[in-house]
Amino acid sequence: MLDPDQIAISFLAAKVQDFVFTIYRKKIEAGQQSVPNTRFLPADCIAASSSDDTNTRYAVSLISQEGYEEVQIRAWVNPELTQDVLHQALLSRATATDLSDNTELPDKTFYRKIGFVLHRHREYGDVREVMWLRPFDLRVHGKFGFLCSFALRVPNASDLPAKRRLELSLTHKNGRINEDFFLDQHQKIADFLRTYFDAIQRLKLHDGSEIELESKLSVIPSFTLSTRTYVFGGNRQGKNQFFGLRDYAPFQTADPFLFLVYQLRRLSLEAKLILVIGYGFGDEHINGILQQALRGEQEMRLVAVTWFGDNLKVAEREKKEAQFKSFVAKQLGLEGDREQRLVLQVHSAKSFLGEALSLASMTNHFPVEESIFAEIESTPTTT
Template identity: 30%
Template sequence: MFDRKKRFEQRIALNFLPLVQQDFSFFVYRKQIGVGSENPNRERHNGVRRYRLPQNLALQTSDYVDCDVSFSKIEGFEKVKIYAHTNIHLTKFLLMEALQKKCREHLSKQDYLVGTKFRNTISFVLAKTDVGDETVWLEPYFLKETGKFGFLVGFHFKVKEGIPLNRKILQYSLSIGSDGRENKNYYVDIFKKIKKFISKYHSQLFPFEIGDGVAITISWPMQDVRSEQLDTKLYIFSNEKKDVSQFQGIRKHGPLVPVRDDSLICFMYRPEDKPLSYELYHALKGDKYATFPGMDAMFSFSFGNEHVTGLPLNGYDSQCIDAAIKQLLLVSGDRPVLPLILFPWSRMERTTEGEDCYYRIKHQFLANRLPTQFVSLQRIRGRDGLKWSVANIALAVFGKLGGKPWKLSPKHERCLIIGIGQAHRKDGDKISRYFAYSVLSDSSGLYDSIRILSKSENKEHYLDGLTVKIKEVIAEFSDRFDKFVVHTPFKLKKDEITAITSALDAVQSNKTVVVLKFNEKSKFFGFALGNNSKVPYESSCVALGGKEYLVWFEGLQYHNPTVKRRIARPMHIAFVYSSKELEHADEISYLQDAINLSGANWRGFNAKTLPISVYYAKLIAEYIGHFDRLGLPEIDIEDLPPWFL
């Protein structure tokens, strides 16, 4: 049994290589700038950049002023001595410039690549392949939690231009193993790539000089930091029964809220696929696989003629689907109904034709207020058939019919989670239509609804609408909830965050409002060096400082620390707004609810990489984007069961 006390002693090494030297100084040339000058804190010309520096460098309490800064002598600029912590951004830029200089002096141009203006990195080539280059990148960074400068380090496979995604690329990217399956050694393999970089390049790059005789080098091996352990997820089922397992819990106790007794599932298939529809039917009934006991045993939904019917399709073109929808509505009447469509294209083997057809049919049914469940013929025909997928198909069917399989034990009661999503339309690099919506759930993970927040071709109108609608949503739910927590994706722009927070500023003072920003593809990573797999335990949390955290929504299980599949990257979470001052314990409690929400995903029994507030919004954006791409008319996506599961 895993010792809970040891959980709190777990040490995690961040992908951060601190400098051995932290208290150093360097010289720059600066010119103080008057108030109102243009182009603050951006590169200007001839290597001159703008930073805020103390007006009087001799006084620790001096006010900061805007200065043009250069590392080279320029007429009219004064030479001044700067300390590492005087301006963190300037020091990071210095480290980058010095590292680039060392690369130019000691490496060939084929060995490294300088990043773009969006990522201040240098990538070093470990190996070249026929489809791309294995690289490890460095990026200057200041870790606020420890107050140390250093370099973030990470692995990236840079694909050659013009080469489509294929199995080789996935293997070189470490996504899949040499056997073609999920790479269970993902963390170990990334760690090995970083070690290979150290072995190949460290002596050529470090130490490097930053002037005034100061030599900079990095610490290796990585230094671990203290982590905290959030609580494991606790699921709640029928009659408030609890379990740590979604599957076993619902099997033992039954669903939290069953579907309506008169609900109907309609199998829809081409005549030649009817035998496969029987395969699917018996799998869902629980007659075929030991992995799934059946809809009745799991979801208290009998699978007899009273709940199941069938309808043949003459084809998948628009006319055939329209005719099928009319017939389905006639058969179902006022009953809740879910079309279960056998589909000849697989999302795992995507073709343009199949993908377009899928989204067009999905749209046709949604336009008639009908969620759908697709099952590919390839999946049914596969070697293991539906053995490993039937339980997830059944779960999605149950949710789309309006059932609620489980909720979670929340940290905050009477708390509404507002997940923000976007589906902007782009013409090239320019946005031609702005569109934002929200996925609403409570902190126990119970899905409520989708609300359109704002859509406009004019950015200002869109931002104004965003502010107004956020106010309306909070006003509508203020009788039921005392806390409102907004979850936003990383790609949300600064002006959109401002529009949201300006709405939150108007919320009455007896309510608590918090905004968290999630990034599942951040530059941060971490390793549990004490584990052979290098994977931290699930629910591990590392503070980065500045109200930023790194959280493992997936990881080793305490009762069985064996890696059985690829473990996802940790989630970067930042607190960007709060109506009240938050202590560290408060922040941890909101992170706990985010972890819990990852277990509220009704799309699959093991789908828990993202909180549903972020994940559902992401799914909806994908659907709306494809509907828009195909030129399909806008439809009302509000007030439906979770059709996107």
């Protein structure tokens, strides 16, 4: 039984955290274009840490290639690379003969996650209850492992009734919002561990080495939040925002921009894609808000729209694009492997908003929402 000051999170940690594995790399010289799987790595990947500021660009492969050197690397030297290695190891195990009939991949390869089928509801057209596992580095506790997330996958052609869909997704129970959602999801994770843990407990990495997963969810300290209160006009407080506004009027701040900054922080933390037009990334406070949002959501992209004028030659424009992208990446802490989360669009604001901006143009940058209702998913019908 858990200590009342602890809470179990949906995270299966590896038993050994700073493990070592083999990679193959080839240095990318200054002036050369980056290639897929470019990583910033130190010369010595055993002695260095992830904070090493002498990193160099390398093309990285998990298999031997001509012209690539073989090196050993510690897991925390490049956490993003380690997540890729863990994903490949789980993918290799999930697609093995004994598991492949009951595992599945996301519709978009952008997601590094693998699904394990807990239950099939064939009466509704192969609706599946799925436990998704995706690699994750829980940096605050120095742990690598896999996050577990329950979802209901519903084919487009399914005749699953709406009420039943909500119940199977765990969001509702007996026609009401499910206040036991996290307890029910914990039970689904327990079902997953009983069914699949023995098969995935030991994962073989690409180089033949192995990692072993903990059999129980990780536990972290917990604390009780203070009662929520709202501040209204005259610094008077209340527990209900509607009655508080009625009785006390809105809170008036001396800084008219404070509310806008608050809204930017709140909305950026909820966003899946941030679109920035005409901002030079010179304000440390705004940059801090954007950096916090990008740090909290691993799959978020930021699209920066800027303009260099009409009369630039191609080579000069490309140079300015590279310089601006490098500058923005540094300002937002997106250097190295994380720079791929920054997308640069060169347009004037007028041409971008009037011509270039469309749902289709943003599709490749916008992660697919899992559902409007918590963890319900729709999947294409297969024939």
